[in-house]
Amino acid sequence: MTTAAPSVHARELSDAPDWWRQAVVYQVYPRSFADSNGDGLGDIPGITARVPYLAELGVDAIWLSPFYPSALADGGYDVADYRDVDPRLGTLADMDELIAQLHAHGIRVVVDIVPNHTSNDHAWFQEALAAGRGSAARDRYIFREGTGPDGSEPPTDWQSVFGGSAWERVADGQWYFHNFDVSQPDLNWANPEVRADFVKTLRFWSDRGVDGFRIDVAHMLTKDLSEPLPSAAELAAMPQDGNHPLLDRDDVHEVYAEWRAVFNSYDPPRTAVAEAWVHPARVPLYASIESLGQSFNFDLLEADFDARQFRRIVTDNLSLAAQSGSSTTWVLSNHDVVRHATRYGLPDAERDADGRPTRKHGNEWLLSGGTEPALDAERGARRARAAALFVLGLPGSAYLYQGEELGLHEVADIPDAARQDPTFFRSPGADIGRDGCRVPLPWTASDAAFGFGAGGAHLPQPEWFADYAVDGQDGDPASTLSLYRRALDLRHELQTAEDLEWVDLGRDDVVAFTRPAGWTVVTNFGTEPVALPAGEVLLSSAPVESGALPGEASAWLRTA
Known part of the structure; x- marks a missing residue:
């Protein structure tokens, strides 16, 4: 194994045990990131070749979605072997090289662990x-x-x-x-052999240099299937209070306490973040130092571009983080939802009395092939840039999804014959699935498959991807890519203590807060300009003129 010299953009790899608390983590969906051998499927060497890009972007870590041997019945979340690499994506030696290159560039590595189920090929x-x-x-x-x-x-x-x-x-x-696809049989977590084998897997990857783990559906592992089994209606009526037969059971934390002992046996300790769709009051259980240590906050994935919703979500989740002693996480997009640049360009989600969306935001638009309701792509892009600066200014960890730094929209018009998501096939067709956010990235505007790989792409890329390609945005100070690079660079300079103080600028559609070191973040969720506080404008998602921030925009200021 050889390790190339790090680029000029490389940072030193921090040995601080709490590196994760305010890290920017970039999610790589391997099969759609970069293809090194022209087979149409992204792979590990393809990611390695793009490590300088990740270093220039300025991320602290990458989260690598499943790269294990898989029949791809569910995008790699049907795992046939937890301690190997899918031969179509590379080898264990390739994985070792990727980890080495990332570490040489000051970037840590978080890998996906899928413990609820295996593949039926396992x-x-x-x-x-x-x-x-x-x-x-x-x-x-x-x-x-x-x-x-x-x-x-x-x-x-x-x-x-x-x-x-x-x-x-x-x-x-x-x-x-099988809670998920028929190809994903659920494991029995009451079986000691299952528990022991996952400890072996955690040590296998930790020993190879992996820094942390993202735990897929962390709230679903343990189950109580004592007879008689309830009906679906009875199951749905049961409270999720720690005793539900299938979801968010208290005894799952016995598993994670064992895992925590494994994580803490390394120096620095390995980290973990839970994908746990649970009642907010139960999030601290997963984020506690006795359990996984951090848990995803998905509230912004379900929020409109709305000042009241954003401020409430920040307040609530900082409070939850304080309860657990962890830091919170901020996520605008991932591999399971419609990209936020598109969500923000569609009408607001329909909501129930509790303010929760009554259906997946954007699903109707996807079902129409992207024609109805009408998408205001420019507005969506403008709001997405503003939301990015808002989130990157907050205390806690920020998780970015590959392509959001390019301003990518969802791909809606994928032919049925090209679709891969089991949701589409098992609905059937009522839920269009998640393929639209998993289309391979555009690296160059004019090359085959937009530079993704010489042999095409496993999901069809639209012609408009050329307008979002990396080579077209690189060096353009007005591009979304340049905005992200500058934001991440400034964040490393400004991000210190995990404090936040709200600032009242006299408008309900404007949210502002200050951070330590005299850093102020202002987001205008309305359409009319707002006068900014006195200070030096460090960065803005849209031009600031005469001290006024335009509508649907964010700015960072040095105010002290």
């Missing part, structure tokens, strides 16, 4: 199929007898997250449980 599941009823191999998963006179009906009427029954029958007549 050696354990194939062994379970062959071993039959009552075997130790089947006890690693959740098998049950069917109902009806001949057992031909599923054990319950539960539905999977991706649509259709949550149970699948095997050749000998038993049924296995």
Whole structure:
């Protein structure tokens, strides 16, 4: 293994144990980032070749979505081997080289761990199929007898997250449980062998230099499937208070306490962040130092571009972080949702009495192929730039999704024949799925597949991607890429203590706050200009004229 000299943009790798508390973490979806061998699929060497780009962007860490051997029934979240690399994406040696290159450029590495389920191609599941009823191999998963006179009906009427029954029958007549796709059988976390094997996996990657772990559906591992099993209606009516049969059970933290001991055995300790869609009052359980240590805050993924919503979300989540002793996380986009530049260009989401969206924001637009309702792409882009500066000015960790630094919109008009997301196939078609935010990145405006790779792209790229390519934005001070680079550079200079103080500028549609070191962030969620406080404008998402910030824009100022 050889490690090239770091670029001029490289930072020293911090050995501080709390490096993660205010880190900027960039999510890489490997199959759509960069393709080194022309097979149409992004790979590990492709990421390695783009490490200088990540260093110039200024991120502190990358979060690497699953790169393990997989049939890709669910974008790599159907894992066949947790301690290897998919041969289409590279080798373990390639992974070692990527980690070395990232570390040489001062960038840490967080990898996805998918502990709720395996792929049905996993050696354990194939062994379970062959071993039959009552075997130790089947006890690693959740098998049950069917109902009806001949057992031909599923054990319950539960539905999977991706649509259709949550149970699948095997050749000998038993049924296995899958919360997600039929290719993703749920593991039995009451089985000591399952627990021991994941500890082995955590040590395997930690020993190879991985700095932290993102825990997929962290709230779903442990289950109580004692008979009699409730109906779907009964299940839905049960409170998620720590005793629900399937979700957010208190006993999941026994698993994470064991993991925490593993993490703390390294110097610096390995980090973890929970993907836990739970009631806000229960978030601190996952973010505590006895458990995973940090938990995603998804509230901004469901928010309109609205001053009251943003301020409430910040207030609530800083309070939750204080309860756990952790730092919060800010996320505008990821691999599971419509990109925020598009969400902000569509009508506001329909909401229930509690203010929660009644359906996925943007799904109707996707179902129409991007024609209805009308998308105001310019407004969406303007708001996305403003939201980025707002989020990057906050205390806590900021998670960026690949392509947001280019201002990418969602790709809506993917032909049905080219779609890959199991949600689309199991709905069927009622939920268009997540392919539109997973289209491979545009690196160059004029090359094949926009520079993603010489052999095309595994999801079709639209012609308008040329306008967002890296080579067109590089060096343009007005581009979204330049805005992100400058923001991350300033953030490293300004970000110190995790404090925030609200500033009242006399308008309900303007949110402003100060940070230590005399750093003030102002976001105008309205459409009329607002006079900025006295100070030096360090950065703005739109031009500031005569001391006034235009509508739907943010500015950073040095005010002391």
